[in-house]
Amino acid sequence: MSDSVLVTGATGNTGAHVVAGLRERSHRARAASRHPDSADADAVAFDWSDDATFAPALTGVRAVYVVAPAGAADPVPRVRPFLETAAARGVRRVVLLSSSAVARGEPGLGEIHDLVTDLFAEPTVLRPSWFMQNFVGDHPLAETIRRAREIVTATGDGRLGFIDAADIAATAVEALTATEPVGGDLVLTGPESLSYPEAAAIVSEVLGRPVRHVDVSTAELARRLTAAGYSAEFSSMLAALDERIRTGEQDLVTTTVRDITGRTPTSLRHFLAGHASRLASSP
Numbered sequence: 112m113s114d115s116v117l118v119t120g121a122t123g124n125t126g127a128h129v130v131a132g133l134r135e136r137s138h139r140a141r142a143a144s145r146h147p148d149s150a151d152a153d154a155v156a157f158d159w160s161d162d163a164t165f166a167p168a169l170t171g172v173r174a175v176y177v178v179a180p181a182g183a184a185d186p187v188p189r190v191r192p193f194l195e196t197a198a199a200r201g202v203r204r205v206v207l208l209s210s211s212a213v214a215r216g217e218p219g220l221g222e223i224h225d226l227v228t229d230l231f232a233e234p235t236v237l238r239p240s241w242f243m244q245n246f247v248g249d250h251p252l253a254e255t256i257r258r259a260r261e262i263v264t265a266t267g268d269g270r271l272g273f274i275d276a277a278d279i280a281a282t283a284v285e286a287l288t289a290t291e292p293v294g295g296d297l298v299l300t301g302p303e304s305l306s307y308p309e310a311a312a313i314v315s316e317v318l319g320r321p322v323r324h325v326d327v328s329t330a331e332l333a334r335r336l337t338a339a340g341y342s343a344e345f346s347s348m349l350a351a352l353d354e355r356i357r358t359g360e361q362d363l364v365t366t367t368v369r370d371i372t373g374r375t376p377t378s379l380r381h382f383l384a385g386h387a388s389r390l391a392s393s394p
């Protein structure tokens with residue numbers, strides 16, 4: 112009987128919360144990772160670069176949470192064969208993690224959005240704004256806060272609706288388990304729209320030390336990301352997303368998290384206060 116939910120990216124920002132949220136509700140969650148936890152009987156080996164891991168991971172699975180491989184400028188060649196395998200094995204429900212900055216049909220995640228919608232009977236596409244988790248952990252934004260007390264972007268004063276990955280995951284759990292499919296193309300944000308200069312002021316308050324916003328050109332940001340170790344192609348793609356914030360296109364606040372989960376999405380101030388030690392030093 113197919114009763115499990117396969118969670119890709121299960122060790123990541125949203126996936127770890129999706130696994131925990133499913134299990135809290137007594138659903139079987141198969142936690143997919145390149146390094147599955149040997150203490151977890153429902154963990155499964157999975158590698159987007161190795162097609163041979165797809166079918167075993169999909170055994171007994173009725174729904175899938177899809178986190179495309181991070182760091183790949185074009186994830187489509189890796190994700191397409193996986194989705195085709197899942198559809199051929201009778202999976203009906205898929206929840207895709209995409210991005211508010213990538214509309215259906217656009218290169219990369221937008222093409223995967225099309226694939227999920229075309230291949231599955233019960234597709235839901237989550238399109239969150241930028242994650243609050245980028246301010247802590249190993250994201251380049253977090254690294255420059257710790258090292259230089261700076262937030263470097265190419266966004267100017269453009270605003271965006273930062274969101275806690277836990278709120279995205281709660282929405283995903285609902286979409287994976289609701290009796291009636293949630294469906295649709297869902298733009299998810301936190302409770303307010305903030306510019307990076309405003310976010311820097313909140314970070315400064317929480318840290319008790321000044322952190323300044325440094326506005327650079329898109330080309331300069333791409334150069335800095337490449338110097339930090341990202342591929343040139345991925346750096347250009349990430350930097351170009353900042354332009355969408357600069358133009359005001361991402362100045363959005365939606366009520367979708369609350370509408371679907373009933374929970375109040377976390378504010379940036381509340382999130383950062385809960386992660387103050389990780390703002391100051393490496394995790």
Ligand SMILES: NC(=O)c1ccc[n+]([C@@H]2O[C@H](COP(=O)([O-])OP(=O)(O)OC[C@H]3O[C@@H](n4cnc5c(N)ncnc54)[C@H](OP(=O)(O)O)[C@@H]3O)[C@@H](O)[C@H]2O)c1
Nearest residue numbers: 120121122123124144145157158159181209210240241242
């Ligand atoms: N960060 C943002 O602000 C933001 C905003 C909107 C949308 N998004 C989207 O959210 C997604 C997740 O981004 P994230 O930075 O938060 O990453 P993440 O989910 O924290 O981490 C990446 C996850 O992917 C897994 N992974 C990486 N390479 C893999 C591979 N070859 N095979 C199998 N699993 C692999 C890792 O698992 P293992 O290491 O355990 O294998 C890890 O669990 C991306 O698609 C991104 O475009 C991000």
